[in-house]
Amino acid sequence: MGEKYQTLSELNLEGQFLGFVGDKPQKSKHLHLAIPSGNVKIKIPKDLRCSLIASLVPGEQISIAAISKLNPRTRKLKLTAYQVQASGFCPIHNRLPETTAKIMVCQKSGCMKRGGKGLLSELEKTLCDRGLLDKVEIEHTDCQKRCSSAPNCVLMLGKKQYKKVHPEAIASLLENHLRGCFKSEGIV
Secondary structure: OOOOOEEEEEEEEEEEEEEEEOOOHHHOOEEEEEEOOEEEEEEOOHHHHHHHHHHOOOOOEEEEEEEEEEEOOOOEEEEEEEEEEEOOOOHHHHHOOOOOEEEEEEOOHHHHHHHHHHHHHHHHHHHHHOOOHHHOEEEEEOOOOOHHHOOOEEEEEOOEEEEOOOHHHHHHHHHHHHHHHHHHHOOO
16 A cells, blocks of 8 residues: 555745744644735644754744645645754844733633633733734733733833733734834834
């Protein structure tokens, strides 16, 4: 019988690292990569896993050399990486002013039971879709002492603080804040 998958070609992909697939990063066999045409899932060989898990940061730009394989019966395509490298950031991003944007998401059991995990993933997805994930720090916090309004997250933009804000609204506030920072620096 032969191999289940048929090797098609080698390819190079470049995009934004979104995170590892799986509940436990140490056991992750795949990573998610955002490319202009959408998100792709790429298998990571065992020999690369430990170093990647220790070094990759969500939001980082990476380039991947991979092999594409096709299952002829199911027509399913599988991508397997054999080399992953950080490709740095766009040169313009290096000139951007440092912003003090932080999102603090409660990770205690009360908030988690009331949708905290979903809030965090929706927030990361929304920020990633708008290209803002690398411009804000997402901090997992202990109890924020507002359990009655769980799940809780606080957006800190400089000295301003926003509570009980939906992920789409957070992204809009963040865009406005960054636009204001760029104008004051003379970049826009």
